[in-house]
Amino acid sequence: MxxxxxxxxxxxxxxxxxxxxxxxxxxxxxxxxxxxxxxxxxxxxxxxxxxxxxxxxxxxxxxxxxxxxxxxxxxxxxxxxxxxxxxxxxxxxxxxxxxxxxxxxxxxxxxxxxxxxxxxxxxxxxxxxxxxxxxxxxxxxxxxxxxxxxxxxxxxLIYGFDPLDRHSAFALAVARGERTEKLFYDELRCPVxxxxxxxxxxxxxxxxxxxxxxLAGAETLSRYEWGRLLAQAYGLDPDRIAGAFSAESPTPRPRNCALDISRALALGYRLRGAREVLRAVGRLP
Ligand SMILES: NC(=O)c1ccc[n+]([C@@H]2O[C@H](COP(=O)([O-])OP(=O)(O)OC[C@H]3O[C@@H](n4cnc5c(N)ncnc54)[C@H](OP(=O)(O)O)[C@@H]3O)[C@@H](O)[C@H]2O)c1
CATH class of the missing domain: 3.40.50.720 (NAD(P)-binding Rossmann-like Domain)
Structure with a gap:
C-alpha cells in the first residue's frame, strides 16, 4: 500500500x-x-x-x-x-x-x-x-x-520561531519601530x-x-495583546506597540475570530496557548 x-x-x-x-x-x-x-x-x-x-x-x-x-x-x-x-x-x-x-x-x-x-x-x-x-x-x-x-x-494565526512566521515578523518590526502600523485591540485570534x-x-x-x-491555539488574544507578548518574548519594549480599533481599518475586517477548540482537545490534540508555548521554548519566564 x-x-x-x-x-x-x-x-x-x-x-x-x-x-x-x-x-x-x-x-x-x-x-x-x-x-x-x-x-x-x-x-x-x-x-x-x-x-x-x-x-x-x-x-x-x-x-x-x-x-x-x-x-x-x-x-x-x-x-x-x-x-x-x-x-x-x-x-x-x-x-x-x-x-x-x-x-x-x-x-x-x-x-x-x-x-x-x-x-x-x-x-x-x-x-x-x-x-x-x-x-x-x-x-x-x-x-x-x-x-x-x-x-x-x-x-x-500560525506562528513559529525557526523560522519566524510573517505575522510575528510584522509585529516585531512594529515593536522595533521599523513599521508604524497599529495593532488592533478588538481583533481576536487564537495564535497556533x-x-x-x-x-x-x-x-x-x-x-x-x-x-x-x-485546530487553533488554546489562548484567545487580540492582535495588540499578541504583539505585546511577542515584543516581551524578544526582549523589546511592548509599549512601542501602538493599538487601534479595527473600525479605523480602511477595509472591513472580522473582529472576533476566536475558535472554540474543545472538540479537538477532547479528541486528544495538543494545541497549546501562546503563553504556554513561549514559556516552553524559553522565551517567557
Ligand atoms: N498563515 C496563517 O496564519 C494562516 C491562518 C489561517 C489559515 N491559514 C491557512 O493555512 C494554509 C497555509 O498557510 P501558510 O501561511 O503556511 O501559506 P504560505 O506560507 O503563504 O504558502 C502558500 C503556498 O501556496 C503555494 N501556492 C501559491 N499559489 C499557488 C498556485 N497558484 N498553485 C499552487 N500552489 C500555490 C505557494 O507556493 P510558492 O511559494 O512556491 O509560490 C506556497 O507553497 C492556507 O490554506 C491558509 O489559508 C493560514
Whole structure:
C-alpha cells in the first residue's frame, strides 16, 4: 500500500513544517511548489503545481496516488484569488475522492464575519466579509459537497520561531519601530504554534474524522495583546506597540475570530496557548 503523503504548498510556512514532521515520522512525502525553488530534502519528491489548472491537479493526484493529501496551498490576495483559493480545492477534492485518498483541507477563521459573542464552534456557518474569506468559504463548501469524508480544518494565526512566521515578523518590526502600523485591540485570534498544528494535522490524517474541526491555539488574544507578548518574548519594549480599533481599518475586517477548540482537545490534540508555548521554548519566564 502507498504510504506517501501529498503536501500541497510545501514551500509555504505550514507546508514546510508539515514536511519536517512527516519526515520525522518516516512518512514518504510528495510536496508541491508554485513560484519558489524548493529545497532538496531527503525523502521528499517535489512537484510543480498550479491550482488554476484542473487537469494538472488530477494528473498529479492520480499519478502519485497518495494515502493522504494535506492541502495547504493558497493565495490570500488577487490576482486569481478565487480561482486558486476558492476553486482549486474543488479539483483537489474531486481527485482525492476518485483515488480514495484521505483529504485534510486547510481553512481559516476569517470565513466568519467576526460578530459572534464568544468563540466559533464547528457548527457555525461561514459568513465572510473579505475577498479572502469568501474564497476560503467557497473552498469549504466545495470540499464538503464533493468529498464529505474529508476533514476541513479551521485554524488561526500560525506562528513559529525557526523560522519566524510573517505575522510575528510584522509585529516585531512594529515593536522595533521599523513599521508604524497599529495593532488592533478588538481583533481576536487564537495564535497556533506551527509545530502543534503540524503534529495535529498528521494525527488527523491518520484518523477518519469527517467534516469541520477547529485546530487553533488554546489562548484567545487580540492582535495588540499578541504583539505585546511577542515584543516581551524578544526582549523589546511592548509599549512601542501602538493599538487601534479595527473600525479605523480602511477595509472591513472580522473582529472576533476566536475558535472554540474543545472538540479537538477532547479528541486528544495538543494545541497549546501562546503563553504556554513561549514559556516552553524559553522565551517567557
Ligand atoms: N498563515 C496563517 O496564519 C494562516 C491562518 C489561517 C489559515 N491559514 C491557512 O493555512 C494554509 C497555509 O498557510 P501558510 O501561511 O503556511 O501559506 P504560505 O506560507 O503563504 O504558502 C502558500 C503556498 O501556496 C503555494 N501556492 C501559491 N499559489 C499557488 C498556485 N497558484 N498553485 C499552487 N500552489 C500555490 C505557494 O507556493 P510558492 O511559494 O512556491 O509560490 C506556497 O507553497 C492556507 O490554506 C491558509 O489559508 C493560514
Amino acid at each position: 502507498n504510504t506517501t503523503y501529498l503536501i500541497t504548498g510545501g514551500t509555504g510556512y505550514l507546508g514546510s513544517a508539515l514536511i519536517r514532521h512527516a519526515r520525522a515520522r518516516g512518512i514518504p512525502v510528495v510536496a508541491t511548489f508554485h513560484s519558489q525553488t524548493p529545497p532538496a530534502q531527503p525523502g521528499v519528491i517535489w512537484q510543480p503545481l498550479d491550482l488554476r489548472d484542473p487537469a494538472a491537479v488530477t494528473a498529479l493526484i492520480t499519478t502519485v496516488r497518495p494515502a493522504a493529501i494535506i492541502h495547504t496551498a493558497f493565495r490570500q490576495y488577487e490576482p486569481d484569488l478565487m480561482a486558486i483559493t476558492g476553486e482549486g480545492p474543488g479539483y483537489i477534492a474531486t481527485a482525492a475522492a476518485q483515488t480514495g485518498a484521505r483529504l485534510i483541507h486547510m481553512s481559516s477563521d476569517v470565513i466568519f464575519d467576526g460578530e459572534k459573542t464568544g468563540a466559533y464552534t464547528e457548527a457555525d456557518p461561514p459568513n465572510p466579509i473579505t475577498d479572502y474569506g469568501r474564497a476560503k468559504a467557497r473552498a469549504e463548501a466545495l470540499v464538503q459537497a464533493i468529498y464529505p469524508a474529508a476533514a476541513i480544518v479551521r485554524t488561526s 504554534f506551527v509545530d502543534d498544528l503540524a503534529a495535529a494535522l498528521l494525527d488527523l490524517a491518520q484518523s477518519d474524522y469527517r467534516g469541520v474541526i477547529n
